[in-house]
Amino acid sequence: MIRQEQMTVIKQQQIADTIFELTLEGDIARGMAAPGQFVHVRVADSFEPLLRRPISVASIDTENGQFTMIYRAEGRGTTLLAEKKPGDKLDVLGPLGNGFPLAEAGKKAFLIGGGIGVPPLYELAKQLNARGVETVHILGFEGKQAVFYEEEFRSLGETHIATVDGSHGTEGFVTHILNGLPKDFDTYFACGPTAMLDALQRALEEKKGFLSYEQRMGCGIGACFACVCRTTKNELDYVKVCSDGPVFPAGVVIS
Template sequence: MIREDLTVVDHTLVAEDTYQLILCGRMVHDIKQPGQFVHIRTSTDEYLRRPVSISDYNIDEETITLLYKVIGKGTKALTAYQIGDSLDVLGPGGRGFPVKARPGENVLLTGGGIGVPPLYRLAHELYEKGADLTIILGFQSIRHAFLKSEFQQYGSVHIMTDDGTSGNKGFVTDGIAGMSGSFDRYYTCGPTPMLKAVVKQLGDTEGYISMEERMGCGIGACFACVVPSHDEKGYKRICCDGPVFHHKEVVLT
């Protein structure tokens, strides 16, 4: 990971309490996989940075696209940054999604809430490999939904909302239950209860999960973001061993 002052080139409200932030800088050349994250320091952060998943990036334009939800004073402070401002960013961090697909394979992508953004670049790269994508996105309501039309260029998109105001009423697992046929592989990102339910529902299907977790250092030194695992250590650090894991690597509690 490197530290760089990135320049804000776009900052837009895209859904209720959810913003798209586009940053420009050389850091984009160090991104290796979809699903990695950056660690941002805002004007209110004396010690801890804010981890935000990378949604997309453009090497030629040297831009990194992030989507974040306002959930506290740090992300609230982030909304004040305007085009031309600089942000202190550490990244890109973590282990992202392995882009595994052959032409014609049926691949499922499921995301819930702010777990949706890291799946966007993944969808792009899987589509380029010829995979047939089924994409299930879950949100609280129509007011909280975003990226639907953007995902539609890569596959069949199904929206689930808690209140039924967009797509079908229910959770992403309800959407999976309504699908016919089987999948060769799945990728999912969202809160732990959702990940646990998806893994249980899809059984032995090969899957990769991306975990959402508040971090301390972001580089694996503080052990503030560990998850139980099946290996000899008994744990994995989400910030550097993850945030993406094979579904059999970790224990979701």
């Protein structure tokens, strides 16, 4: 159930270049379940910035009523968010959207993330592991200074890192790693830039996959139509990334 709540900042730390990890506590966290959902955060008490910021959920701790977000501080809103300290309050709306479906026990899944699209895959990996699914993680970043959660993913399964500048792991993109791995997996899950998702769909068109789209949003609940995308059904058919997604089966959304 969607709630609006003044949540308490428990912890905030910078974990990579311009990347911050923020843990919040409140009732919203106790109602979270599906990996891949997001929250809409009001970063200031004033009307500037006016709009909330959509941020994906990286980890859920329902027992303690906490969840963790990972975001990039690059604009006015997220820069203000990066200034929050333990004990501060944040106006949060969530959980929002439809998350990733969970694969069956005994299956093998590839989890493929790019940049700030990596965070929602961490909770997904944890839940898949708990169900007995083998996960292989393929994560792409701009450079070594931007890499985060490498050890956390390694603790859950085989993990490969690609950096555009070659400063860490494999030089290039996640597709360069993917091309060198056996395609012995059952399902793939991906989140990242649109260009990356398009490349994955072309490379893995014979495989079952689920993609989480990053899109600019206004309301976050499907009312403003700011995040609509066309689908492959017909030219007049659209979906709203915030409420119909952000996760869709591969081959549905036209980017």
